[in-house]
Each structure stands twice: as structure tokens, then as C-alpha cells.
Amino acid sequence: MADINFSTTASAPDRTAAATIDGSGPDAGAAAAAPAAGEPQWEMIELLFFAYRDFIGDPDAILDAFDFGRAHHRVLHFVNRNPGMPVAELLNILKITKQSLGRVLRELIEAGYVEQQTGESDRRQRLLFATARGRDLALRLAAPQSTRIAAALAALGPEGAAAAREFLRLMINAEERAETARFVART
């Protein structure tokens, strides 16, 4: 799941702050008074948590039927969207170690969803490709998520949809927006 986790840095001694949690709170707005600057964005934090929880829940039943888990989904997704991606790049996107990738990738290859090809310019590389079967599964996993997203965007209208997309883009670490955009805006 997803966490509402947050994180920053530090360690820190204690704070004493206290604040509002119990009932009275800062905002109190019902539907949503916008939090004042510096106030915790409880509403958005929880909406992100619940939205993501349901979003990622969509493909689970499908994965179960294939004896795959979310890790397989992630790998298949990015390999499918980036044909010929070398292993190192996949590790970089997923931000996991190659040991972690190992089992999952092996299973996907053994089951015929992903293929490897030795790189032409650099024969040390093992370039990854989704097979026809892999593309199929990737599409199938994306289908319920796409339906969910399309319904939400349609309800918002074109301007609202653009705002939602921009919001997500701005939530990505600034340093990585350019790089992730390469993947994202590919269609």
C-alpha cells in the first residue's frame, strides 16, 4: 500500500508541537478549506493514499491468475513501454537493486513475457523487450486503471484534466521531472 508515508530527512530530536489533531483543527473546513501556508495538507495526503490504494488494487486480481505480483507488473510495464531498455536503466527507474530485480525478471523471461537481446553496440548489455504475450498482459493490466483514469478525467473536463496531469507532474521530484517526462510523454 501505499503509505501516506512521508519522509524527509532527518533525525531529530523532539519536537513539541502538537497540533491539532484532535478535534479542533486548523482548518476545519469541511470540504476543504485550503490549508494555510505551512499547515499540514491532511486532506490531499489522504486523498493520495486512498486514490493510489484503489488505483493499484485494480490489477491485483489479474496478476494473481498469472502467479505474478506487483513487482512483475512494474517490470513488465516499463519493459513494454521502453523496448530495448538495458537492465541498468530499469534498475534506475524502479530504484531497486539488481538482486531484487533478479528473481522477478527471471520469472518473466522463463514464462515468456520478456525477452533479452545482446546489445549491438555494447555486447555486455542485455536489452529487454516484452514479447507479444508480454505486451498483451501489460495491456490487460493497464485496462482497468485506464478506465478509472478516463472516467475521472472525463468528469473534470479538459481544463480540469490538464490541471490534474500538471499536478501529478509537479509532485515528482523537480530534478527528475525532465527524465521521467521522457518516459511518460511517449505514447
Next chain:
Amino acid sequence: MADINFSTTASAPDRTAAATIDGSGPDAGAAAAAPAAGEPQWEMIELLFFAYRDFIGDPDAILDAFDFGRAHHRVLHFVNRNPGMPVAELLNILKITKQSLGRVLRELIEAGYVEQQTGESDRRQRLLFATARGRDLALRLAAPQSTRIAAALAALGPEGAAAAREFLRLMINAEERAETARFVART
């Protein structure tokens, strides 16, 4: 949850082939032509993945310093936001088993971040409360996420911010929108 997941079990979809990224940049904002009805929403799927990945990455360093993990964060968050919540309700929100909750909750209680009180009307219940220390930590974990969100919303303006919030609300399973709204709009 996250899938393009994050969390444990499920994952995300993928992109399909295509290659090359055009390089066009980062911002591009709107960018990608909206997918036709029924087409995979690759762009939004990936934006959600990256946005959530960075969003939940924020608190990890803080948690490390306390020897807590994301599971502790989730529990502390919801207990803090819902003082007096019985265990069963927490399980329902997190959608995990009581066995899974067990260790995490025990550690939070032993370390003095969460307290239990026997319910008055139903003495079988153990109502959960964040201690002053727990409220502190919850705020501290929320801080970097709130900063991230506030910056994105500020860049969008009031209308865009409202659209972003509505988008997330619409992404939640329809049957659960009402229930989650109780938590969310609480401040």
C-alpha cells in the same frame, strides 16, 4: 499499493512499445494528446507512479531515525487523525489483518507514540489515541509531503488545485468515496 506500484502487491501497467522519446521536455505540460476513449492511459498511469513514488519517499529518512517503517507511519497517521479509533476500524482502513497490525501497533505503543483506552460504551474495544509524542511525529512526517503538495497546488492556482483534488477523489472506488470523505475532510 502502488503500482505501478509501490507497496506490495500489485503493480502497474505498462507502456507499449513505442520507443523513443522525443525529447521534448519536461514541462510540456499538457502535452500528450489525450488518449482516445478506450486507449491505455499510459501517461497518467506513469505520472501517478512517479508522483506517488516521490511522495512516499519523503518521510523515509525520518522513519529510519526512529527505527520505524512505512507500516508504522500509516498506523500513526490514521490514529492521529482519528482519535479514539477502535482497532477494527483501523484494520478496515488499512485493509490488512490484525496479525499484520499486531507488531507495528505494539511497537508504537511500547515506544510511547500511541495509547489505548478501553471503550466506555463497549469495554471490549481498545480505542487508539496518539500521544503528544505521536502527534509530533505524525506532524513531522507530514511536513515534507505538505510542502510538496502546497507547492504543486500553488503553481496550479485555485481552480487547478480544486481540479487536482477532485481528480483524486474520483480515483477512489465509488463505493468508498463517502466513507473515506469522512476521514479526509476532517482536519
Next chain:
DNA sequence: AAATTTATGTCAGCCATATTGACTTATTTC
């Protein structure tokens, strides 16, 4: 009052995902 159900907790074992560290094999680069 007895029987049953509910709320919570706990023991035990297992699985999936991910980590760190050490090392190997090709292959490319210096």
C-alpha cells in the same frame, strides 16, 4: 442463565519483496 457472537490479541509458520556484501564472467575502455 446459557449459548453465541464480537473485539482484540497472540503463537507459529510461510511468502514476497527488497537489502547489503562478496564474487564471477563478459566486454569495453584506457
Next chain:
DNA sequence: GAAATAAGTCAATATGGCTGACATAAATTT
């Protein structure tokens, strides 16, 4: 030729989650 890089593997460990089986106390039903 030496060093660096891309990939893969072995081993041990951590985390978070799960199922099943029980136990206890308190509320509800009968």
C-alpha cells in the same frame, strides 16, 4: 594489458503481509 562497466549469482537478513489456530473478555441472543 589493466581497469572499469554491465550483468548475474550466492548467501544472509529485514519488512510487511498472510493463513490458521486459539484464547480471553465482554456484549448479544436465545
